[in-house]
Amino acid sequence: MFETAELGRTISKADFKRTAPVLRQELLELQDTLHKNKDFPVILVFAGVDGGGKGETVSLLNAWMDPRWLITRAYDDPADGERERPEFWKYWRDLPARGRIGMFLSAWYSRPLLDRVRGRSDEAEFLKQLERIVGFERALAHDGALILKFWMHLSRDAQEHRLRNLENDPLTNARVSERDWEHWRMYDRFIGAAEQLVSRTNRGLAQWTIVEGTDPNYRAITVTSLVRDALIRRMDAKHGNGRDGKKPANGTAPLPDQKTDGYSAAKSITVLSGLDMSRQLEKQPYKNQLVELQARLHRLHLQAKAQNVSSVLVFEGPDAAGKGGAIRRINESLDARNYQVHGIAAPTEEELARHYLWRFWRRLPRDGHIAIFDRSWYGRVLVERIEGFASEDDWRRSYAEINDFEEQLIEHGTVLVKCWVHITRDEQLARFKLREKTPYKRWKLTEEDWRNRDKWSEYEAAVNDMVQYTSTSVAPWSLVEGNDKRYARVKVVSTFCERLAAALGDREG
Amino acid sequence: MFETAELGRTISKADFKRTAPVLRQELLELQDTLHKNKDFPVILVFAGVDGGGKGETVSLLNAWMDPRWLITRAYDDPADGERERPEFWKYWRDLPARGRIGMFLSAWYSRPLLDRVRGRSDEAEFLKQLERIVGFERALAHDGALILKFWMHLSRDAQEHRLRNLENDPLTNARVSERDWEHWRMYDRFIGAAEQLVSRTNRGLAQWTIVEGTDPNYRAITVTSLVRDALIRRMDAKHGNGRDGKKPANGTAPLPDQKTDGYSAAKSITVLSGLDMSRQLEKQPYKNQLVELQARLHRLHLQAKAQNVSSVLVFEGPDAAGKGGAIRRINESLDARNYQVHGIAAPTEEELARHYLWRFWRRLPRDGHIAIFDRSWYGRVLVERIEGFASEDDWRRSYAEINDFEEQLIEHGTVLVKCWVHITRDEQLARFKLREKTPYKRWKLTEEDWRNRDKWSEYEAAVNDMVQYTSTSVAPWSLVEGNDKRYARVKVVSTFCERLAAALGDREG
Numbered sequence A, B: 001m002f003e004t005a006e007l008g009r010t011i012s013k014a015d016f017k018r019t020a021p022v023l024r025q026e027l028l029e030l031q032d033t034l035h036k037n038k039d040f041p042v043i044l045v046f047a048g049v050d051g052g053g054k055g056e057t058v059s060l061l062n063a064w065m066d067p068r069w070l071i072t073r074a075y076d077d078p079a080d081g082e083r084e085r086p087e088f089w090k091y092w093r094d095l096p097a098r099g100r101i102g103m104f105l106s107a108w109y110s111r112p113l114l115d116r117v118r119g120r121s122d123e124a125e126f127l128k129q130l131e132r133i134v135g136f137e138r139a140l141a142h143d144g145a146l147i148l149k150f151w152m153h154l155s156r157d158a159q160e161h162r163l164r165n166l167e168n169d170p171l172t173n174a175r176v177s178e179r180d181w182e183h184w185r186m187y188d189r190f191i192g193a194a195e196q197l198v199s200r201t202n203r204g205l206a207q208w209t210i211v212e213g214t215d216p217n218y219r220a221i222t223v224t225s226l227v228r229d230a231l232i233r234r235m236d237a238k239h240g241n242g243r244d245g246k247k248p249a250n251g252t253a254p255l256p257d258q259k260t261d262g263y264s265a266a267k268s269i270t271v272l273s274g275l276d277m278s279r280q281l282e283k284q285p286y287k288n289q290l291v292e293l294q295a296r297l298h299r300l301h302l303q304a305k306a307q308n309v310s311s312v313l314v315f316e317g318p319d320a321a322g323k324g325g326a327i328r329r330i331n332e333s334l335d336a337r338n339y340q341v342h343g344i345a346a347p348t349e350e351e352l353a354r355h356y357l358w359r360f361w362r363r364l365p366r367d368g369h370i371a372i373f374d375r376s377w378y379g380r381v382l383v384e385r386i387e388g389f390a391s392e393d394d395w396r397r398s399y400a401e402i403n404d405f406e407e408q409l410i411e412h413g414t415v416l417v418k419c420w421v422h423i424t425r426d427e428q429l430a431r432f433k434l435r436e437k438t439p440y441k442r443w444k445l446t447e448e449d450w451r452n453r454d455k456w457s458e459y460e461a462a463v464n465d466m467v468q469y470t471s472t473s474v475a476p477w478s479l480v481e482g483n484d485k486r487y488a489r490v491k492v493v494s495t496f497c498e499r500l501a502a503a504l505g506d507r508e509g
Helices: A013-037 A054-064 A089-093 A107-117 A123-142 A156-168 A178-185 A187-200 A216-239 A262-267 A283-306 A323-331 A377-381 A392-412 A425-437 A439-444 A447-454 A456-470 A485-503 B013-037 B054-064 B089-093 B107-117 B123-142 B156-168 B178-185 B187-200 B216-239 B262-267 B283-306 B323-331 B377-381 B392-412 B425-437 B439-444 B447-454 B456-470 B485-503
Strands: A042-048 A070-074 A101-105 A146-153 A206-212 A311-316 A339-343 A370-374 A415-422 A477-481 B042-048 B070-074 B101-105 B146-153 B206-212 B311-316 B339-343 B370-374 B415-422 B477-481
Touching: A013 A054, A013 A216, A042 A054, A042 A107, A042 A216, A054 A070, A054 A101, A054 A146, A054 A216, A101 A107, A107 A123, A107 A187, A123 A146, A123 A187, A123 A206, A123 B123, A123 B392, A146 A216, A156 A178, A156 A187, A178 A187, A206 A216, A216 A262, A283 A323, A283 A485, A311 A323, A311 A377, A311 A485, A323 A339, A323 A370, A323 A415, A323 A485, A377 A392, A377 A456, A392 A415, A392 A456, A392 B123, A415 A456, A415 A485, A425 A439, A425 A447, A447 A456, A456 A477, A477 A485, B013 B054, B013 B216, B042 B054, B042 B107, B042 B216, B054 B070, B054 B101, B054 B146, B054 B216, B101 B107, B107 B123, B107 B187, B123 B146, B123 B187, B123 B206, B146 B216, B156 B178, B156 B187, B178 B187, B206 B216, B216 B262, B283 B323, B283 B485, B311 B323, B311 B377, B311 B485, B323 B339, B323 B370, B323 B415, B323 B485, B377 B392, B377 B456, B392 B415, B392 B456, B415 B456, B415 B485, B425 B439, B425 B447, B447 B456, B456 B477, B477 B485
Parallel strands: A042 A101, A042 A146, A070 A101, A146 A206, A311 A370, A311 A415, A339 A370, A415 A477, B042 B101, B042 B146, B070 B101, B146 B206, B311 B370, B311 B415, B339 B370, B415 B477
Antiparallel strands: none
16 A cells, blocks of 8 residues: 555655745635635645654645635644543534635544554454544535545655654754654554555545655645645536636636646656566576476465365456466466456446446355456456546545455455556567567457557556555555566466465465 | 334225235336336345344235346355355345346345344444445445335334234244244344444435334335335436336326325324323422422532533424423523533524534533533434425435434433423414413514424424434433423423433432
8 A cells, every 4th residue: 555655756856946836826826715715624634654744744835825714733632621522522623614724633543543553442443433534524525525635654764764864953853752763663563554544544535645755845746736636626616617717816827737747747656667677587497486386386276275265366467468378377287177267358238237346246266266367346447447437436436345345355264366467668569569460469459459558657547546545465466577478477476376375374285 | 213113103904905006006117117227226125123024025025016127135044155255245146237126135234233132243343344334335326226225123022922923823833933032032132233233324325214014014015115216216316207208107106195195194103193292290299399300410410520421411392392491490400600501593604614513512511511402413304404404415414423423422421311392283382372472472483483383294204213313222312292391391300310310320329
């Protein structure tokens, strides 16, 4: 989930200086319109890793906007008046009126998360508290509130680095407390709980954006751009485009050119651009490793069969990435009676007549069996999103539906492996051309494949979102560098082996 | 919650014979249209108390409709194929396609409820399972499914009676199992868990209707009418009125006249019509009892103050029901520094600019204090519903919001007392006339009061729904027979005493 916020995204000082004044002006005008129309309240929640820039971002928004119509709330240890009423009383009390913006630091997320990390609550209690938050935010959203939630992330190392820097600077030294270091030492537990928190409370009307918190310029421009975009979308939906049919006051500030905007440039860095696509394996080591891995997989799958452990494998990736070849290397190790490959193309009439997940539920393997999906339910947030087959509401909601579906698989004891086999755009072109030239491969290449190529960057963004919302510690995505088929195949087979071995308690003989 | 399904509603044989053929024809035609248009699937869930008529109702629907487009599913102990996959696999597998109707007996509600009743799961685990159901139904509803859920209720005595009758009839004897009697012996625990189940899973897109299960005619006509109405509403929303702009096939069967329909007649019986409005108290016993109760309340409220226990009292009821008089009898016993009466009229501008619950949250008492609400958040599901100030979506959703709000009060340790002070329509008229004649009371009577009188039966239905969805074992409604002011006042003061005493652990000196 948080791997999408450890990519080293930055915005240069020059880009920041160019973008910031425009954004600032836009935000001020939007705030003015909001205040005049009083159509809805805006609730911004900032939570995340200590040192991820929650406070700085809120300060920046306070500096950029008109503080008269802005409230900022952080909650320390509860005062008497707060302790003497239900916990949420203080949050209700502080809710902004229509036309105003309220910024909440950690707020209702703080106690559930810290209680869980410190072991003061068990998982069921934690989930119950998160459900209360969902109910609270749902009530506000149904009442019209625009709710944006930002999770400011830092990697463990980046957090340590940042805390040290703050400590070493006499100006900021006082801002680092023992509690910050205590949190840092609990980083892994914190992140595990945070993952559940974000995925459980990421509902349609109150979604999280995970923001990489390392670079101050990047996170400032990211948050403010998203606030601006959300305000514009909501106002346009309410009053038609141009807010009330008019251009923004002063007729200035059209939306910045997305192509030259520093934020957009930084945004085009995705989990995929972080991959080292030059990875490869020579022929002989490949053969040796593959034989060994396949033998191991063969033993493991028999063991899984004996222990009634089922597996579900999901393969996604660009056309011609080599999913089929990788799948075959797995099949070669398996007892044919024991697995089924499901190539997922357009749904049948029977499938179209039901919920999109129905066709995957009905293909779930029995205990001890293996189902391999060559493309899968992730089509919902990839091709269906990009081609507009699913509405934005539909595909956004499906992250939670998919997480719930996979959670049920895992609870049942199924081993779930999800591989994104990736190739670069150039490599795809080379493979397409090869297919055109090879008579027995020509059928594999369609018009649609060429069309999909034009949407490369849209797919990259969609994959990034997919990893952000559906890669969890219990059901992680494995990103496979596929420009070299040998490297990819070995990585895929080895990934399945590792996951199986872990599930079987590593008791392989 | 279930008190609304213990009112002895029946439909006479004659009414049934007159209504049933019309309904049956309508259902068949609607089913035909549904099947032709294939716009959405219909999911009917039947759950409830054993003997409440789940099976009989499903059989009736099977007999009345075209079985080709109907599937019925009951789930016994799981078969191997089911056990070997995640629990919900079997439900997903059986989901009806668009254009078809699926009827599910207990289904996904069965295990969570029985596990809870038998003590195999704790409350947090139970709530987690209910959340999974909510997610499942939400996914189906967002996909377009029309979901209706019927909770077939019987009182403990009615259940025993029915089981004995079934046992004594050789034709039905085999239908009563030891498990049925086991459930009957656990009736109170079953109902406690059922209350949580219904209130937690009663979401906007998949709502429960609680059906009184004693009379077969009543429950048959109730369920089939509701299915018919929901189908018509959904089809009209999709295709405009008259389903596809056309009259139903054959041009027959307009909606039955609501006034002569047996179901509507039975429906007009509400929790209010069950009250014995002739209850009264003579002057002297009244005085004696009131003095004693007020002294007790005085002691109890000092004790509550010392123990930092806060109280919230809610008074609702028709105009001129005597809420103010009852409240004064409470105030007379309290230390003036310790309580606050909030008369709730039209919201202020500041309140209108926020969620409707905001103005009640901000008035919550500190520990040890008492807040008395003369009218309250229940305005949402009473006057706002009836006057159309809130949309149907809004007021329906607010039952869950209110339950959540009150749950937070109770978790905090607040004593919550909710009184509906009732008078008959005739008594109200007499009091209005008296007000007109009494110069110092004339200000109390407005045009609006007269207008509200015309909506008496709408208010009765709204009160019935309110009690159904918001009267829970932790936050029950007290219905106060108010035609005699003395009786009402004594009952109100005594109710508050009892609740306070229970909360303080009955340690009064």
